[in-house]
Amino acid sequence: MLTKYKVVTMKQKLEKLMERCIQYFEQHSFSAPRIDRYKYLWKQKLMPFMVKRSLLYYDPSVGEEFIRSKMFRGIITPYERDIIRSIYVLSEFQEKGTVSKRRKKGPKQELSGPIGNAMEGFLLHLESLRRSQTTVGGHRIYLYRLLTYLESKQVQRIEEIKEGHIMTFLSTATNNKIGVISSIRLFLHHLYEKHLLKSDLSLSLQRFKWSRGIKLPSVYTKNEISQIEDSIQRSNTTGKRDYAMLLLATRLGLRASDIAHLNFANMDWEGNTITFTQFKTGKEITLPLLMEVGEAIIDYLKYGRRSSESDRIFLYTRAPFSPLGFCFHFRERHG
Secondary structure: OHHHHHHHHHOEEHHHHHHHHHHHHHHOOOOHHHHHHHHHHHHHHHHHHHHHOOOOEEOHHHHHHHHHHHOOOOOOOHHHHHHHHHHHHHHHHHHHOOOOOOOOOOOOOOOOHHHHHHHHHHHHHHHHOOOOHHHHHHHHHHHHHHHHHHHHOOOOOHHHOOHHHHHHHHHHOOOOHHHHHHHHHHHHHHHHHOOOOOOOHHHHHHHOOOOOOOOOOOOOOHHHHHHHHHOOOOOOHHHHHHHHHHHHHHHHOOOHHHHHOOEHHHEEOOOOEEEEEOOOOOOEEEEEOOHHHHHHHHHHHHHOOOOOOOOEOOEOOOOOOOEOOOOHHHHHHHO
16 A cells, blocks of 8 residues: 555656756756757657546656657667657656666567567577677667567467568568668578478568668759758748758758757857857857858848747747747648
């Protein structure tokens, strides 16, 4: 009865918990971009999850349930890693009232059940061939993705695996498709050699093809950049803002995250410099404030920026005119 009472009293309303956690961040000098990222992920990811399930109170079990529901597969992207980290941070603060610098790792990719056991046997076989831990770990990631897919299709035994399952799974794979195909082909051939499959399904992957899609250019010519800049209509508030932001990217090489987080304290108008801490690297850099860039920013501040108490330079052009976040283009154009 006492244990149940402790669990109940540890639950808190999400909004209040988030508010207290943010106050902790500010008191312990967490960077503004990091605080913004946690706030964004809690509001855009965790909160809708709880609302959908009619959960008013948060505790670590809710966070774990949220992570499981996302079914992170394969190579976890930096964005997915941030989602997981944001949940562990919130749970740790609720339990301890502090946030440690070291983060917990993401969910372990366990290979369980008859098919999972066969996968473990295959990985041991690779180790016996003296494959590196990196190589074996890569195969584990791709096989885990396959196992998760098969479980979602109620395929529990090796003999139930059909060519259609494999082909459908591969058609939905997005990350490192070549690596996925290679791992699955080796695994299926291993099952055939061990007489766990009657037919060698790996042969069907020899004819599997996929579209790589159109590759966007990583570098634009000077003429192409000029065309992009000239395409912006600068007669309205949105155009003035976007033009200033674009020049910061094309002339000074700023990342979108750094542009969104620029504030007035970063600008040295007398010295014609911009000094800021890079969001991605955490390094402080100083860049020259080119005349064209400065004039575009001033034009936006005078004739485009809405009145706001925020120290951020760039704001949304729709009410309530809040500072730009990570997905400002999506939010403003679609929502």
